[in-house]
Amino acid sequence: MVVEGHDRPTRPSAPVTDPTAAPIAVALRGITKTFPGVLANDHVDLEVRRGEIHALLGENGAGKSTLMSVLTGLYQPDQGRILIGDEAGRLRPVTIASPRDAIHLGIGMVHQHFKLVPTQTVAENVILGMDGVPFVLDMATVEAEVAALSERFRMPVPVSAYIWQISVGEQQRVEILKALYRGAEILILDEPTAVLTPQEAAEVAATLRALAAEGKAIIFISHKLDEVMTVADRVTVLRKGRNVATLDVAATDKHQLAELMVGREVATTIDKDDVEPGPVVLRIDGVVARNNRGIVALKDLSLEVRAGEILGVAGVAGNGQRELTEVVTGLRRAEQGTVTVDGDDLTDRAPVRFIDAGVSHVPSDRLGRGLAGNLPLADNMAMKAYRRPPIAAGPMLRRDRMRAFAVDLIERFNVDTPGPDTPARNLSGGNQQKAILAREITAGTRARERGRRPVLIAAYPTRGLDVGAIEDVRSHLLRQRSDGTAVLFISEELDELMMMSDRIAVLHGGEVMGVVTPAETTIEELGLMMAGEMRR
Amino acid sequence: MNLPYRITLEKRLDTPRIVLWLVPVVSILIALAFGAIVLAFAGANPLEAYGQILTGAFGSLTAWLDGQFYAVSETVVRTVPLILTGLAVAVAFRMRFWNIGAEGQLVFGGVFAAWVALFLPGVIPGIPQTPWVYLPLMALAAVAGGAIWALIPAFLKAYLEVDEIITTIMLNFVAILTYQYLFTGPWKDPEGQGFPGSALFPEFTWLPRLTGRVTLGLVLALAAAVVVWLVFDHTKLGYEIALMGENPEAARYAGVNRASIIIVVMVLSGGLAGLAGFTETAGISHRLQQGLAIGNGFTGIIVAWVAKLRPGWIVVVAFLLSALFVGGDQLQISMGLPASIGAFFQGMILLFILGGDVFTRYRVKITRRPAAVAVEV
Secondary structure (H helix, E strand, O other): OOOOOOOOOOOOOOOOOOOOOOOEEEEEEEEEEEEOOEEEEEEEEEEEEOOOEEEEEEOOOOOHHHHHHHHOOOOOOOEEEEEEEOOOOOEEEEOOOOHHHHHHOOEEEEOOOOOOOOOOEHHHHHHOOOOOOOOOOOHHHHHHHHHHHHHHOOOOOOOOOEHHHOOHHHHHHHHHHHHHHOOOOEEEEEOOOOOOOHHHHHHHHHHHHHHHHOOOEEEEEEOOHHHHHHHOOEEEEEEOOEEEEEEEHHHOOHHHHHHHHHOOOOOOOOOOOOOOOOOEEEEEEEEEEEOOOOOEEEEEEEEEEEOOEEEEEEOOOOOOHHHHHHHOOOOOOOOEEEEEEOOEEOOOOOHHHHHHOOEEEEOOOHHHHHOOOOOEHHHHHOOOOOOOOOOEEOOEEOHHHHHHHHHHHHHHOOOOOOOOOOEHHHOOHHHHHHHHHHHHHHHHHHHHHOOOOOEEEEEOOOOOOOHHHHHHHHHHHHHHHHOOOEEEEEOOOHHHHHHHOOEEEEEEOOEEEEEEOHHHOOHHHHHHHHOOOOOO | OOOOEEEEEEEOOOOOHHHHHHHHHHHHHHHHHHHHHHHHHOOOOHHHHHHHHHHHHHOOHHHHHOOOOHHHHHHHHHHHHHHHHHHHHHHHHHOOOOOOOHHHHHHHHHHHHHHHHHHHHHHOOOOOOOHHHHHHHHHHHHHHHHHHHHHHHHHHHHHHOOOHHHHHHHHHHHHHHHHHHHHHOOOEOOOOOOOOEEOOOOHHHOOOEEEOOEEOHHHHHHHHHHHHHHHHHHEHHHHHHHHHHHOHHHHHHOOOOHHHHHHHHHHHHHHHHHHHHHHHHHHHHOOOEOOOOOOHHHHHHHHHHHOOOOHHHHHHHHHHHHHHHHHHHHHHHHHOOOOOHHHHHHHHHHHHHHHHHHHHHEEEEEEEOOOOOOEOO
């Protein structure tokens, strides 16, 4: 399928079936689910009809994932009933004790992070783990069936290609086909557009339309208001575990949805101080680096970030962003080129040298790299501070001072936690991110006291956070900019990049397609550069 | 599939304190109950056998009233090397470095200590031949011996990514065969009349006894436990070890040098195991002979794991497990049961404690499946 840059997602002229008349496919009645100290779902009702696209909108921690985990058998609800409707709309109560039960009931889930085996073919992935697969496989038949299915729903996939050979958009189609092949009538998609370009996202919207037209019930999890407005028929807004509203999309607008989601007025603009950028602090010059699989991921990449400047980095995930953050923090070797921080050549030096030089790093993978989830919050907050006094005293560690340090940061950065001794993994995503941000920003402050010009590498710092936490994170980044920190800001939200950045560099296939200022570009243009179809 | 109930496991977010305590206690009780069945099959009265284990390990009331503490002191004697190997294993395991080689490191520590006792006086006669000089020298040599042996897998892991489980296990055999070659070959006592063992160490290299056969080694082991606790909880090194163990990627990100910390940890781990070789040769056998490699290095794994790698608990668990060993020996004498019954109980206890851990991490849920009735709503 050719990606057409000017193809804007549009609302279909008329719904294929009248959603209020179509039979109910699934109904959740009064679902309550508690975890120790957390009421994740509080008597939630949700009804999804055949042929409708029903968006589930809410901030992180609103209970969307928990509700869907109940529906797919990963969790058992404490209270409430699940009813499945037949084609005539007759409902019967069911117990979904496992994902297997969910599949038998025709409930399919497409996860945000695909569950595919890269070294197997599309057709092999589709039948992987299915019941009743014969010991000796007739792959030709399977491939024909998968091809027929992809034809019917207009989701072109190369059935005999290996997963690693196909694009992210195609991989997502494979995930949807997997669910359909198992007979899914109710399809749940968890933030399906998060890893796609704006153009690819439009294709997904079209696919969902086609599925709904065939009578499938589609539940579409999102926190992006634009997307909900363009794709969904109805929307259910969750806040703090409760269903606060179920609305026809045609009868609402973005502003109302945002308010329902957050529970208060939301600021849609950002105040940026006028900052005169200082000298270049971070200089990346002609860097070549390979990714973990040995493939060249950065191709002769050069960028400069000045003091008091936010350089935004746009790009579809997997186009070199990860390798870029690693090369400028000492976590990955550069095969060619140099990385200079405030005049010091730090190319290929150990991570600790970058830390000493004042390079802070908010990693994209909070629990994978940014935190040791099982260790207390205090230990996590001290990760960049434990080497020097006051926390260190020679080879010894002053636990009392480490704790005091954490208590201070918890207070100053409004981290919501029972205390510094709580394991980091028990915090919500937003509070984990605040803790990391607190640690990295104060590391920069201490570097400034040592006479360094701080650099902050922030990779997807607002990803997966709720609106309130996003505002917090953004204002912290802007304050860093005002304080003269050189900020490298990687994001996949183009609106956010346009708002926050002084300049935006677009990455595609490990190359910089161009560096533009927000005033001189558009989202569409960024999309084309991200797809590698344009250079500036 | 059609049972009216279904049992599922659900991950716990938080484990209540009471569960943390109850699970190991119940696990041990179940292990003992299973042990009772096996004892019954072996033709023994389980209650009587358990009684024998208790008196064998701790002595009887009448013996205590007579001032006879032989049984308890034997249990303490066996506890000393278990504390040290337990600590050795815990240091490495805390970093998720699976050092299964404490046995070989212990043996090498013993060999190095033995060399000092047997040959150093001849090589450098000028060193004052008193315990004050020789015991620290032997202890240092033992630490060095264990550490050197542990450095081989450490370097292989740090720089070549060679799996440490394989290397540490295999090096045990190399160490044990080397030591057997030494005391049956070049180091064999010329006046031993064919007895496989080295010459007796000179007396100034013997660890002084505190009471019974309990030596100063006990103090050394307890001091080591305190040091390891300090390292774990109150040093930068301990912080880095925990960080590496919990999330190596986060440790790298925090600036921890992976290779150098693997090496430091294995020097510590191997050194502690080597120290156990010192307490056993300088304190108990006073020569290099069969009986140094009796599995203390492996039992140390059980000790460390059951104690959840906490130094204080390692002391307690080492004492309890050695009571099982000594009590098991008693069963052999008084009831004619195999001596391996002690090892059998240890295996059972480890198995049940590891298995029971599931219940600290998961909650068991029993769900009822409702009958499938169509309802109009």
